Amino acid sequence: MEQLLHYCWKHRLFPLQQLKTTNGQDVEVIDPGLHNRNAGPDFFNAKVKIDGTLWVGNVEIHDKSSDWYLHGHEKDDHYNNVVLHVTGKADTEVKTANGDVLPQLEMEVPETVERHYQELLQEDQYPPCYRIIPQLSRLTVHSWMSALQTERLEQKTEKIRQRVAIANGSWEQAYFVTLARSFGFSINSEAFEQWALHVPLHDVDHHRDDLFQIEAIFMGQAGMLNTDDMPQRHRKQAEEDEYFQRLRHEYLYLAHKFSLEPISGQRWRFLRLRPQNFPTIRISQLANLYYHRRTGLSQLVDCKTLKEVQQLFDTEATPYWETHYTFGTESKKAEKRLSKDSVTVLTINTVVPMLFAYGRHKEDDRLCDRAFDFLEELKAEDNHIVRMWKQCGLDVENAGDSQALIQLKNEYCDRKDCLRCRFGYEYLRNV
Template sequence: MEKLMQYIWQHRLFDHTKLVTTDGRKLRIIDNGQLNTDSGPDFFNAKISIDGCVWAGNVEMHRRASDWRRHNHHLDPAYDSVVLHVVEVADTPVYRMNGEEIPTLVLSCSPSFRSDYETLVSHSSSQSCAPHIAELGPIVLSDWISSLAIERLQSKSQRLHDWLELYKGNWEEVCYIVVSRSMGFGINSDAFERLARSLPLRFMQKHADSLSQVEAFLFGQAGLLAEGECPGDDYYARLVNEYAFLKNKFGLTPINRDSWKFFRLRPANFPHRRLAMLAQYIHRGFNLFSRICEAGNEEELRRIFKVELSGYWTTHYLFGHVSPESPVVLGESAIDIVLINAVAPLLYAYGMSVGNEDMTDRALSLLESLRPEKNSIVRRFSDIGIRVTNAMESQAVIQLNNEYCQTHKCLYCRIGHKLLSRSAMKLG
């Protein structure tokens, strides 16, 4: 329950008029201090007054006062700076290493507050706040959704900056990885990313004038080519031979073919056609990042990703299996996903990297203009009363689900905070 105690302390959810230490001295909180998320005392730089004498230092919290020794704080000089020990049960006094007793405050909460907290963080439901959503004002929800959308973009941006450092500032290489990942459309995103990171773009650019060699690179490195499979399929045999040469030339090791998932996928969403489309982008020179940055509007961005496959892939979903002929293009909803998961993060990350607010604003405007994603997370939040009208909002509820609801971090969620802060608090 230490996290709950930290929450109560941080947000001052207690009666300030009746504070006394365990030895009867009058206590006044001047500054609660700053929550510490690393090792060391729970709050840094607090300021308190005890019987009129002002103390500045740190605050440590425990369920029971005896936890101080159990955690070996009495042997750690870092805890000599503690000026107040806040506990729920004061079962023993605690001392600094020099023998000085540290003032102790008993901080307890009402049974109703504890019950509300335990209900919120219950592992039986990831959204136990759902019945109370309607009680919150629209401003609370809209502000939180806006913050969550930015939080998600910033998280994705940080990941792209990590890749940028790894690839020595090459934005096209980073673009290649993030676009590849987006082509996995969720279920195969990790496999597409693994493939892209195992096959540098610069290798394929050396052979970009040959579409068949680029295809051989991708299908072979994906682990989808094997000698002797698909007898009688000339296209497949050519790719096998091409990849054998390229694999030896560049010292490549393909990823495990078991990385790819097919269960419950419609044939049109099998990774093979997505890989063929990725090959088209690379065959065209793969200057996607520069084109994305130069695009003036959403329609121009969409045109970048409108690729139509011809030949073999108009009659195949898999190698060696003929299907009725049909045109093969990325549909509008598929392009939406690429724009949401690749283009917007790229624009935002680049804007943050070079200090270009126009780029970051373009990323936000793009998400606001796109239709919301259709998935179980978005539907669930819509059902409990959180309106989702565009991709900015659908990204926000995905962030809320993944980073707060699923991890039961209700204390750090504005919805949970609003609901909890209304509960009556008191000191025991």
């Protein structure tokens, strides 16, 4: 109930009659203030008239007045600037740490708002606000989608910043980790990120002109040359494979030279993956990209168009993998080239957030704008989340829209955080 009181105060959903304090003073809300989601009073810098006198300060909201003491606010100096206590039920007088008795406003949640909120919480269909979607104006949808798109990019930017910090300030290393994570295509993304953190690029650079040595380090650091981590049925096949033996021999030499420690090969998932997505194939493709000097941040920043991005990531696995998906098991010969759809996924999950994050870091608005331009040019993703919103009547025109809807589901719908959602606001107000 307290969440609804916050919501009604923030959006000024008050009863039609004159607001009054518990001791009969008239209350006029000039500005409800800035909603604070951190420690301290619930709303900062509110402006309210109480009995004709303008007060500027903070507002605290509780289900019951006695919650003021339950939360220890009477001992906390941060609450001395509260000018009004809003409550669902005024069951006691409240005082600040400096001894002031606070005026209290007993506020009811409008019946329609409470009923609509319960509908959202209890609705079996997904998303619960599906009935309001066809009624929304294009402006409402567009503004919320734009905000969600930016919010998602901000979250990805923060993760990139964390990788930069782990890499001791190296944006190059952070970019390689971000790119590698995207090569995991969800199923193996965590394993790829951990693998990339264990690839010492400054050491690999010493052998940058030798594709075989690059692949040996990449496969070795992934734990894929350690037969102890392999299932029994694959171990014998790998040990009898000439290319595997050559890679392992080379890796053992390089591991000793650079004091390398691999991750566990048991991290990788192969089940329920199409063979083209096997981590062996993806790592070989990354080795080829690295060999051709296409994994550097400067090369990415130089891409002004989507066509240039596609050319940058135009890569294939090394020749051995044309007839293999795993070590020692032959398959029908086929070129293992990164598909256009895969490049699109890389663009959405690596190129766009990296340009946006690096643009923020360099204070270069051109890079940030380019990130948004790429999202608008790319076709929308086709997944169950996007299809769900399409069925509700939302137009999904490009990758920017699909990224916004993924953000909406993950951060609002799944958490039942309808009170922070603009679609939820429209539902509570208009349904």
